[in-house]
Amino acid sequence: MDKRFLTFFPYPHVYEGERREGTVYQWPARCEMCRNRQCERSESYELQTCSYGYDFQRVDASLLIAGILLRDRQNETKSRQKARRRATAMTSAGELNAVVGRALESAADEREWLDGERHAIVEEYRQSGRYKDDLAELLKPSIEQTFAQVHDYRQLISQIVQHVNVYLETKYPGGDSLQDKLALADDNIRSIYWAARLMEFKLLSALFLVYPEQIDDPRKKRSFRLHGAVHKYLQIYKPLMEVRSIRLRVVGDSYANLVENPDAVGVIPQAFIDNAVKYAGSGSELYVYFDESPSSIAITVESEGPEIRTEERARIFDLFYRGRAAVDTGEEGTGFGLGLAMLVGERIGAKLSFTQDEHAGANGLHKTAFRADFARPIEGEDPPSIVKARDRQPGGQSPFVT
Incomplete structure (x- = not known):
């Protein structure tokens, strides 16, 4: 009143x-x-x-x-x-x-x-993007405490991976690669290894929410192929795809390099693949498309998924947001992955987007595609994230200058 x-x-x-x-x-x-x-x-x-x-x-x-x-x-x-x-x-x-x-x-x-x-x-606050930094700052103390409590757990995961490596080297001596030796191992060994690697990468990804400055830290940047980074995550999720009878199709290739923090960039395809595997229908197909142009490198992950309603689309990349249909599937989730992917994308200058078919298939799911476009570094110029990092430095000096 x-x-x-x-x-x-x-x-x-x-x-x-x-x-x-x-x-x-x-x-x-x-x-x-x-x-x-x-x-x-x-x-x-x-x-x-x-x-x-x-x-x-x-x-x-x-x-x-x-x-x-x-x-x-x-x-x-x-x-x-x-x-x-x-x-x-x-x-x-x-x-x-x-x-x-x-x-x-x-x-x-x-x-x-x-x-x-x-x-x-x-709405003005949400559109400005400030809420992401504010939310990260608000959650930082509790997340730091949580990570401190699971430090031993992270060490245990690393030990599991190391023990599997030792087991494979002992059982299959010779010059074969780790991938070849894993292919020879029984299902239990492969499942343990890939489950541990998946947890390892998820814990690493969560650190970028607490310490976003590490996303574009110049000391962590190096030249790498996006194609190889994506295939690493496809390999990690392969056992889950097999359990759900999801058929993987990779279309295209990319030989161009990015100059970024590879662990940070990996958050984006990992979130796309994780989302696709989680919601794709059993027996469906998951497509990964690579595309490049003189100015950009793009990856698209396409699969079936629950409906994203019109009023939900503006928030699909918000931290901790899940659409109603996604919640109704009963799949566990927090809405963390896509939000973190957008946080990384904004930090390094990548453009994230998604599309979804209006009409559902016979199983009630919609064809959904998530795409990320990365700017290719121009010879003689700093990549976008280096420019962003330099702009945040006092006086605008190069972040490489120490």
Whole structure:
């Protein structure tokens, strides 16, 4: 309720605990002497009569009309008869209802205006992208504490990977690559190895939310092929694809190099692949497309997935956001992966996007594609993330200068 609306309010009333006179009716002397404040203690919204015989009615949580007498109210107790004899003016039920109605309309208009203002402020904040840094800063202490607690767990994962490596070298001595030796090992060994690697990369990815400055840290940048980085994650997710009978199709190739932090860049294809494997229907196909031009390198991950509603599309890359249909699948998830991928993309100057077919297939799923475009470094020029990092340095000097 806007206090300005009460400037010409006719009845005596209590607004947010403060007793105020009406412009037409004043507080009766009896109400001024009242100590038990029966009307103010009542939480009912029904018209009631106090022990002194005066009528009162609550309009909303902040506004109470009290100290009035309705001439057409059939409730002639002795206290009410005394109040009527003392009264200099009385109102009617019709007048009271009209005033209450206008007050409620005013409150509704105010709520609508406040909701509009609140939505505009939130939308401006969300569009600015500042909320991601603020959210990361807010979560940083608890996440740091969590990572400290699972330090031993991370070491255990590393030990599992090392033990598998030792086992493979011992069982299959010779010059074959690790991949070849894994192919010879039984299913249990392969499953243990790839599950440990998957957990290892997920924990590493989460660190970028706590320490986003490491995403484009010049000391961690090197030249690498995106094609090879993507295939590494496809290999890690291959056992899960086999369990779900998902057929992998890789289309195209890319021989161009990026100059970035490969672990940070890997967050993007890992999030796309993880999302696709999680929601693709059993027996479906998952396509990975590579494409490059003189100015960019692109990867697209296409699969079947749950519907992303029109009103949800603007938030699909928000941290910790999941669409309703994704939640309804029962698949575990936090909405963390795609949000982190966008955080990395914005930091290094990559463009992330997605498309989804309007019509679902026979299984109720929609063909969904997530795409990332990376700017190719131009010979003699710094890549986009180096430029961004330099701009954040005092004086704009090169981040390579120490």
